Amino acid sequence: MASNPAPNSTEPVLVVRDLSVTYRTPAGPVRAVNGVSFSLRPGERLGLVGESGSGKTTTALSLMRLLQTSAVIEGGQVLLGGVDLLQLSEEDMREARFAEIALIPQGAMNSLNPMMKVGEQLRDTIRAHRAGSNAKATADTDARIQRALESVELRATVVNSYPHELSGGMKQRVCIAMGILLNPKVIIADEPTSALDVVVQRQVMETLRKVQEALGAAVILVGHDMGLMAQFVDRIGVMYGGKLAEVGPVRGIIKDPLHPYAQLLIKSLPNLETKENFRGIPGLTPSLLNPPSGCMFHPRCPQAMPRCATDVPALVEIKTDRWVSCLLYEGSPS
Amino acid sequence: MRGLDIRYFVRRIWMFFLVIFIAASFNFLIPRLAPGNPIGAITSRMANASAGIENGQAMFEAYRKRFGLDEPMYVQYGKYMWNVIHLDFGQSLSAYPADVWDIIKPAVGWSVGLIGVSVMLTFALGITIGAALAWKGTPRIVRSLLPLTMIGGVLPYYLMGILLLYVFAFTARLLPMSGAADSSIPVEFDWPYVQTIASHAVLPALSIILTSLGTWALTMRGLIVNTVGEDYMLLADAKGLKKMRILWWYSVRNAIPPQVTHLAIALGYVVSGAILVEIVFSYPGLGYQLYQAIVNSDYTVIQGITLVLTLSVGFSVLIIDLIYPRLDPRVTYVAESSG
Numbered sequence A: 001m002a003s004n005p006a007p008n009s010t011e012p013v014l015v016v017r018d019l020s021v022t023y024r025t026p027a028g029p030v031r032a033v034n035g036v037s038f039s040l041r042p043g044e045r046l047g048l049v050g051e052s053g054s055g056k057t058t059t060a061l062s063l064m065r066l067l068q069t070s071a072v073i074e075g076g077q078v079l080l081g082g083v084d085l086l087q088l089s090e091e092d093m094r095e096a097r098f099a100e101i102a103l104i105p106q107g108a109m110n111s112l113n114p115m116m117k118v119g120e121q122l123r124d125t126i127r128a129h130r131a132g133s134n135a136k137a138t139a140d141t142d143a144r145i146q147r148a149l150e151s152v153e154l155r156a157t158v159v160n161s162y163p164h165e166l167s168g169g170m171k172q173r174v175c176i177a178m179g180i181l182l183n184p185k186v187i188i189a190d191e192p193t194s195a196l197d198v199v200v201q202r203q204v205m206e207t208l209r210k211v212q213e214a215l216g217a218a219v220i221l222v223g224h225d226m227g228l229m230a231q232f233v234d235r236i237g238v239m240y241g242g243k244l245a246e247v248g249p250v251r252g253i254i255k256d257p258l259h260p261y262a263q264l265l266i267k268s269l270p271n272l273e274t275k276e277n278f279r280g281i282p283g284l285t286p287s288l289l290n291p292p293s294g295c296m297f298h299p300r301c302p303q304a305m306p307r308c309a310t311d312v313p314a315l316v317e318i319k320t321d322r323w324v325s326c327l328l329y330e331g332s333p334s
Numbered sequence B: 001m002r003g004l005d006i007r008y009f010v011r012r013i014w015m016f017f018l019v020i021f022i023a024a025s026f027n028f029l030i031p032r033l034a035p036g037n038p039i040g041a042i043t044s045r046m047a048n049a050s051a052g053i054e055n056g057q058a059m060f061e062a063y064r065k066r067f068g069l070d071e072p073m074y075v076q077y078g079k080y081m082w083n084v085i086h087l088d089f090g091q092s093l094s095a096y097p098a099d100v101w102d103i104i105k106p107a108v109g110w111s112v113g114l115i116g117v118s119v120m121l122t123f124a125l126g127i128t129i130g131a132a133l134a135w136k137g138t139p140r141i142v143r144s145l146l147p148l149t150m151i152g153g154v155l156p157y158y159l160m161g162i163l164l165l166y167v168f169a170f171t172a173r174l175l176p177m178s179g180a181a182d183s184s185i186p187v188e189f190d191w192p193y194v195q196t197i198a199s200h201a202v203l204p205a206l207s208i209i210l211t212s213l214g215t216w217a218l219t220m221r222g223l224i225v226n227t228v229g230e231d232y233m234l235l236a237d238a239k240g241l242k243k244m245r246i247l248w249w250y251s252v253r254n255a256i257p258p259q260v261t262h263l264a265i266a267l268g269y270v271v272s273g274a275i276l277v278e279i280v281f282s283y284p285g286l287g288y289q290l291y292q293a294i295v296n297s298d299y300t301v302i303q304g305i306t307l308v309l310t311l312s313v314g315f316s317v318l319i320i321d322l323i324y325p326r327l328d329p330r331v332t333y334v335a336e337s338s339g
């Protein structure tokens, strides 16, 4: 079913509307995600970029309701195939995890249980989503595991290994295999290669792309490496201070970024032709405990106007599929 | 066996014997280093007591000879070691001519039974209670009752023993006051005998369990709480595993290896701690026999028991060292090539 794109493939598979998440901390509430909205078409690859602390991980984990107990989802909707995941019962949400929406975690090195063989950790994923266990089910489980391992280019014998016997790249491949075991519609990959070295990074990303295309699943790829991102995703969402600053097709954004923060981010990329050095973006990341008034970016924005300190820009579509949250564009025809 | 190199195995066993050898040597040496030679002291006390008796001096000499005290030190040492290997600890001074080993042997059985079972039960209960304390899904009522299990921790073993004795044996008369079995019941492997053994063991076992349970539960809770922030816990949740699966196979499973190390230490500690419990309940285990031997200045029995205690601690540490790689797959024991 999920493996071949449905005829109505223009219908988004995932719609996130006005998602807001706050962490309760001793110092006060931290608004980590602040009114984030985006949608994802079947098979589409969306990248979430932004500096550390901009809310990428919190956004990704809240889609699966995996946040720590100190986090509160204050509002919004996460519609997966029309069903709001935020309204599901605990048990229904558990069932949806990995079956409908899977996670390839950030910490590849430590994401597998060190006490359990890889095969057992793949098997319990399937078992958690299926009642009963007869001989036929067991055979089917084993076949699924073999197929998944094959598609991530791992030998079938890794099922007998403990995680510490595998390299970082192999562990991350195991995690990818795990993610596709139950044919989910959406796969969230949170910096899936950040712990790996550059060569392995590319190989793992290639594998991820291959299995994702074969499966027809949509992917949300979280990362801060714009270079890697540009090669992998179709669309990019740039996050700043818990909000989406800009969303659009990857080519459009790289060639012609509209939001001042996106412009600085693109400019700061090391340019191979001119051998320019990497330039950071001047200024400090905003405090989410005490967020700036008006536009989150105004204390650092080179194009800030007086009203930027008071008015809050909304994310609006100013050209086809180009969404920007900046007062410079407000009022311009869409 | 995976993770267990044969050379490591041999070396670990060899280490065990080395430790026992050193312990036995100290065991030989310490009484002889004490001023005035304790074995001489007791024989001379006997001699004094029999001063009025004819041939008192001859008897004293006979005793010295009997216990080999007239021989040079190295000969005594050689004989002692040879005998230890054969579990021959000589004869009791106070219950002469009973063999020390014949006094120790039944005591070993009673102690291993009582302490072994109590410690294992505490271990299992402590892990379960600790897990329940740490787990988010535990019902609030259960959770609020669990800290009660920690109250016993404020008492030392023997005070808990006295308390239980007073309440259940002395006042309520539900359970026997002392001993390990009713002497009127024939020693056979049948229901009445098992029953008398069990009823005699309940209170001593409870005093060990109730006083140490809290520590086990608290340590376990701490270890489980530590797993909460681990990356594999997030993935376990993300996979949609059921809560019980996550608790036992991810949290508890990762918290157990350090607890087993703790178990090895606890076994050794409980052996000495339970001495007082055995005294309170006149339970004829090693602790009780040791106490009797000290009261009677029975040095050969004291020596025998100390050595058996060393042996038991060394042995439990050895066993745990050998099974540890099975418990934590990341630990592999390989003999260093330089060693």
Ligand SMILES: Nc1ncnc2c1ncn2[C@@H]1O[C@H](COP(=O)(O)OP(=O)(O)O)[C@@H](O)[C@H]1O
Pocket: A023, A024, A025, A030, A032, A050, A051, A052, A053, A054, A055, A056, A057, A058, A059, A068, A070, A288
């Ligand atoms: N457990 C937490 N408790 C309090 N604040 C948190 C917690 N996790 C994240 N935050 C805060 O939320 C914001 C977003 O964090 P995160 O989503 O991890 O960002 P990113 O993945 O983009 O680096 C940061 O300011 C961070 O300090």
Ligand code: SF4
Pocket: A259, A260, A261, A295, A296, A297, A298, A299, A301, A302, A303, A304, A305, A308, A313, A325, A326, A327, A328
């Ligand atoms: S709204 Fe103002 S401050 Fe914010 S990005 Fe646009 S121009 Fe800069």
Ligand SMILES: [Mg+2]
Pocket: A056, A057, A058
């Ligand atoms: Mg992150």
